[in-house]
Amino acid sequence: MNIEGYEFPEGLYYDKNHFWARVEGDLVVMGMNDYAQKMAGSIVYVGLPPEGKKLVQGKSFTKIESGKWLGKVFAVMSGELVAVNEELEKKAKLINEDCYGKGWMFKIKPDNMDELKNLMTDPAVLQEWLKVEIAEHGKK
Amino acid sequence: MLFFDLGKVPGQQSMLVFHALARLGIEALVAVSPKSPLASIGYFQDAQQEVDLQYCREAGIPFMRREVGGGATYLDENQIFYQLIWKKDNPRFPKAIHEIYPWFSEAPVETYRTFGIQAEFRAVNDIITSSGRKIAGEGGGNIGDSMVFVGGILLDFDYQAMSKILKVPDEKFRDKVYKTMEENLTTMKRELGTLPPREEVVNVLKERFEKRVGKLMPASLTPEILEKMKQLESWMTSEEFLLKKTPRIQGGVKIREGVEVFYGLHKAKGGLIRTAEEISEGRIEDITISGDFTFYPKEGLMGLEESLEKTPLKKEKIIERVETFYEEEKVESPGVESEDFAQTILNPIMDSK
Numbered sequence: 001m002n003i004e005g006y007e008f009p010e011g012l013y014y015d016k017n018h019f020w021a022r023v024e025g026d027l028v029v030m031g032m033n034d035y036a037q038k039m040a041g042s043i044v045y046v047g048l049p050p051e052g053k054k055l056v057q058g059k060s061f062t063k064i065e066s067g068k069w070l071g072k073v074f075a076v077m078s079g080e081l082v083a084v085n086e087e088l089e090k091k092a093k094l095i096n097e098d099c100y101g102k103g104w105m106f107k108i109k110p111d112n113m114d115e116l117k118n119l120m121t122d123p124a125v126l127q128e129w130l131k132v133e134i135a136e137h138g139k140k
Numbered sequence: 141m142l143f144f145d146l147g148k149v150p151g152q153q154s155m156l157v158f159h160a161l162a163r164l165g166i167e168a169l170v171a172v173s174p175k176s177p178l179a180s181i182g183y184f185q186d187a188q189q190e191v192d193l194q195y196c197r198e199a200g201i202p203f204m205r206r207e208v209g210g211g212a213t214y215l216d217e218n219q220i221f222y223q224l225i226w227k228k229d230n231p232r233f234p235k236a237i238h239e240i241y242p243w244f245s246e247a248p249v250e251t252y253r254t255f256g257i258q259a260e261f262r263a264v265n266d267i268i269t270s271s272g273r274k275i276a277g278e279g280g281g282n283i284g285d286s287m288v289f290v291g292g293i294l295l296d297f298d299y300q301a302m303s304k305i306l307k308v309p310d311e312k313f314r315d316k317v318y319k320t321m322e323e324n325l326t327t328m329k330r331e332l333g334t335l336p337p338r339e340e341v342v343n344v345l346k347e348r349f350e351k352r353v354g355k356l357m358p359a360s361l362t363p364e365i366l367e368k369m370k371q372l373e374s375w376m377t378s379e380e381f382l383l384k385k386t387p388r389i390q391g392g393v394k395i396r397e398g399v400e401v402f403y404g405l406h407k408a409k410g411g412l413i414r415t416a417e418e419i420s421e422g423r424i425e426d427i428t429i430s431g432d433f434t435f436y437p438k439e440g441l442m443g444l445e446e447s448l449e450k451t452p453l454k455k456e457k458i459i460e461r462v463e464t465f466y467e468e469e470k471v472e473s474p475g476v477e478s479e480d481f482a483q484t485i486l487n488p489i490m491d492s493k
Contacts, residue, residue, distance in 0.1 A: 039236055039237070039238070040237065041237070041238065041264065044184075044209075045184040045209075045386075047184070047386075063183060063184075063207075063281075065182075065183065065184055065209040066209075066237070067209070067237055067238075067241070067264040067265060068182075068208070068209035068210040068264070068265050068277075068278065068279035068280065069208075069209055069237045069240075069279065069280045069281055070183050070207055070208055070209045070279075070280070070281030070282065071237075071281065071282055072282050136235060137235045137236045138234075138236050138238075138239060140236070140238055
């Protein structure tokens with residue numbers, strides 16, 4: 001679905017830190033949403049922590065750089081980091097080019113799939129939330 | 141909001157302070173200069189790849205990884221750093237990065253103007269003079285629950301010292317970095333012909349920031365802040381943090397937005413080709429070519445360098461220029477083709493993308 005000019009594919013889960021989650025078997029893949037990648041501008045580096053790191057939903061666990069700004073990456077689910085997108089090491093800009101595809105960031109083995117309930121999926125809820133975000137942060 | 145006018149403090153303290161304030165959630169403006177020189181690297185930089193650590197050790201220049209983006213830089217007492225820290229949910233300040241930089245840069249821009257330097261903000265994060273030279277670089281980041289915006293007023297700048305702290309492949313490249321910095325980076329002293337008094341600059345800077353952030357209340361570092369700085373110091377100066385491996389791939393040395401110096405290296409059939417190339421707005425601004433290949437007549441190489449100036453960074457354009465030069469000047473380079481030069485020039489640029 002397109003919300004205010006930004007792509008938010010249906011079937012994904014979204015958190016309020018601007019990251020998405022997609023269930024793949026017993027794993028959850030996460031990445032940055034279209035609004036956030038556009039606002040960040042050209043992404044130059046993403047910290048890729050070692051696999052096995054324990055993550056807590058809503059807590060930051062690594063950093064990301066664009067325009068000499070060092071931002072944070074927040075976990076969409078609690079669990080264990082089981083894979084990182086190695087391609088981002090060479091080309092973090094993949095997040096700008098294809099944030100829901102080749103620009104995926106991490107795979108998590110969740111402790112509890114019930115945490116998905118804390119994320120947004122309903123288009124109406126997403127739309128309402130994004131409108132507020134745009135009012136506060138602007139558009140790009 | 142508090143105002144810490146710290147004057148000149150030991151090198152690393154000048155950086156630790158904003159990291160500590162951000163973690164403590166203390167909203168403040170800090171004006172500070174390092175008493176002794178310091179090398180600072182961006183969060184994602186690999187220190188061993190980008191800083192000449194042996195030189196720094198021998199020269200007694202400590203280096204520090206900051207929790208802010210950007211590249212390696214040289215800090216000393218002739219730079220006044222402004223560090224603004226605010227809580228990320230403070231509704232008075234912009235939240236989007238593309239708004240933060242121009243919004244807060246107004247204060248240093250107006251400070252330069254007050255002293256008669258026609259400065260302006262240039263996206264993404266530079267302050268430039270009317271002649272297009274950079275006079276301040278800025279950066280920022282989210283630290284703890286705070287946002288931090290940092291930059292430096294250049295009273296004067298030691299170009300030579302900056303070029304020495306960088307890890308470079310050879311001295312020709314270092315020289316190119318030095319010259320490109322000298323051409324593209326300016327200071328208050330260079331613009332005004334004299335070094336303005338530090339206190340006057342700080343006072344103007346404070347006033348201009350007050351227009352943006354409201355009244356700034358003078359404050360001193362409390363035991364709590366000093367304790368936090370001490371805690372951070374042991375972590376931020378540890379080898380684990382300083383020398384950590386990062387995903388950053390060494391590209392060129394960025395001088396200002398749109399201007400970068402790259403090192404090219406390519407093995408052709410006829411030998412190794414090296415370039416130190418200054419790239420400005422998508423074109424070769426200046427280039428030095430060396431290597432162990434044969435070039436007849438030897439003096440012709442300088443002509444080739446000149447003929448490549450202003451060439452767009454397109455493979456076919458570079459090849460065309462090289463071939464035209466070979467035809468006109470009747471030069472020869474056995475085992476080194478025009479395509480080899482194009483590859484040498486373009487490889488580091490492609491790698492950096």
